[in-house]
Amino acid sequence: MSEDKFDAIIVGAGLAGSTAGYLLAKQGLQVLVVERGNSAGSKNMTGGRIYSHSLEKIMPNFAKEAPIERKITREKISLMTRESNVTLDFYSDRLGIQGSDSYSVLRGVFDSWLADKAEEAGCEMIYGIRVDDLMVRDGRVCGVIAGEDELEAEVTILADGVNSLLAKKLRYHGELKPIQLAVGAKEVIELPSQVIEDRFQCLENEGTAWLFAGTPSAGRVGGGFLYTNKSSISLGVVGTLSELIKGNTSVPQMLENFKQHPAIAPLIKGGKLLEYSGHLVPEGGLKMVPQIIGDGVLVVGDAAGFCLNLGYAVRGMDLAVGSAECAAKAVIAAKEAGDFSARSLQRYQKNLNNSFVMKDMTLYQKFPRFLEDTPRIFADYPNMAANMMLEMFVMGGQPAQPLRKSMLKHVKEIGMMNIAKDVWKGVRSL
Structure with missing residues (x-):
């Protein structure tokens, strides 16, 4: 590890962390990304779909190079009971227009690709290291503590995911409430590409995004999801914590029931289980957003609560990328001014307010309730x-x-x- 003082240290190599690292390194800043997983995306169990607009702005035509799975050209929304499934099915090639399109992704490979792009831009990446604490002097964050190592930086960006322990240590948020979090369980099920295209009426390299309400979450707040990949299906359920504790059905059992539903079982017949995972999802909307700016520190992505579940669409990846861009611009301006105080870094909030991130979070702030x-x-x-x-x-x-x-x-x-x-x-x- 370098003993030099970095311009920026970023905790977490997810979409937000790697995007911020990429943008800062491109401007010549000395940047270090610290990821506790053995590689970028190795611990990321979220995902299914990325709306391309925010990353397209940063990396035009990124989908030609990135390891995306399928372009989503069919949207389905279902109301499901134990025996029945009523579905709205929408197909349009307009869903695939570049810049406003979306793709199914497998985060393990996608995050690794984005981290490689950040590294190519000059960002230093360190894997397999857990950041235990932050260095704070006179109320200002000065870097991170990882084991016995202390790494200094002018600014530290927290991109360490839902329920950020580092933001909590700064008292930017308290204990998250059950109503603010959902638990998801997902399986990736392998199927031949031709089988997927036949079963889901997809053309080659095109795919389906399918959301379900009703029995997938045992009739409580939550739902099911299905995304078609090139040669696999991402299938899962999500339930709000506050609702899960009221029922008698566990999340793993919900997923098993979902798989056995007569509308789902034929779609995954003959499939091979490749991956099973669980994860937390921020569900609180704008009211969940904690303090995100301090002296020498910014909070981005899921760590900042930037996620939207609108029932007909679930968004998190585009908000993570967008917030990282807003943070990177604020840090670049702070570097030019030689001032990394909270007052200087308020540009981050201004950038967010002028971007789709905060405008959309504000517009839909009543929907979680x-x-x-x-x-x-x-x-x-x-x-x-x-x-x-x-x-x-x-x-x-x-x-x-x-x-x-x-x-x-x-x-x-x-x-x-x-x-x-x-x-x-x-x-x-x-």
Whole structure:
């Protein structure tokens, strides 16, 4: 390890950490990224999909080189019960327009590629090292402590993921609340490319993103997801911690039930399990964002709570990249001014406020509370949708009822006023 003082030390080689390292090194700053895993992405169990716009801005045409899996050109959203699955299926080649497209990714290989790009730009990477603490003098962060080593820097960027222990040591946040976190379990299941394309009606190199509400999370706040890769499928479930403790079904059992559902089992038939993993997901939205700026320190990505679950879309990777860009610009300006105080680094907040990151976090700040307060989305509405479909498509030889009457019967089970209130709250939160 170098004994020199770095311009910046970044803790974590995920998307946020490597992006910040890449941008800073390109501007000639001396940068060190410290990653506790044996390689970038080796401990990253999140993922499935990256919206390309933020990384495309930094690395134009990155998808031609990066180890992406499939371009997402089909979106599916399902309301699932134990026996049924009602799905909205949308295909469009417009989903694949460069700069506003998205890709399925396997984070182990994708993060490693991005870290290599940072290293090529001049960033120094160290793997297999855990940062135990921060060096703080007179209230200012001056570097990191890793084992017996003390590494100094003008600024330290915390990109150490959900529930950042280093940000907690600075008292930037306290104990995270169960309502702010979700637990996910994911399997990567190997299938031949041609089988995937046949089963999911995909063209070569194109793929499907599929989100589920209802039984995947045992009728509680959460859901299921499926992403098609080149020769595998990423399949998983997510449940909010505060809801999981109310039920009797564990996350691993939820995933097993999901795999055995009659709508899912044929899609993964004959597949080989390649990977099983679990991870924490920030779910609190804007209200979860902790203090992110201090003297000599910035917080980015998941460590800053930058994640959005909108039900029809889950975003975290583009926010991680975007926040890293905002942080890098602030550090570059601080370097030019020779001032790494919190006042100087406030440029980070200004950059965030002017970017899609904070604008989107602000726009959707009410949505996490809407999901929390509307449990009907995960139980009653999937049942209502399934019952309506049964009324339409099952012919039992009995005299038919007017469609309006048969549909209204199931609406009344939830209540017109309840549905109207839920729609109104949902529209307002979005």
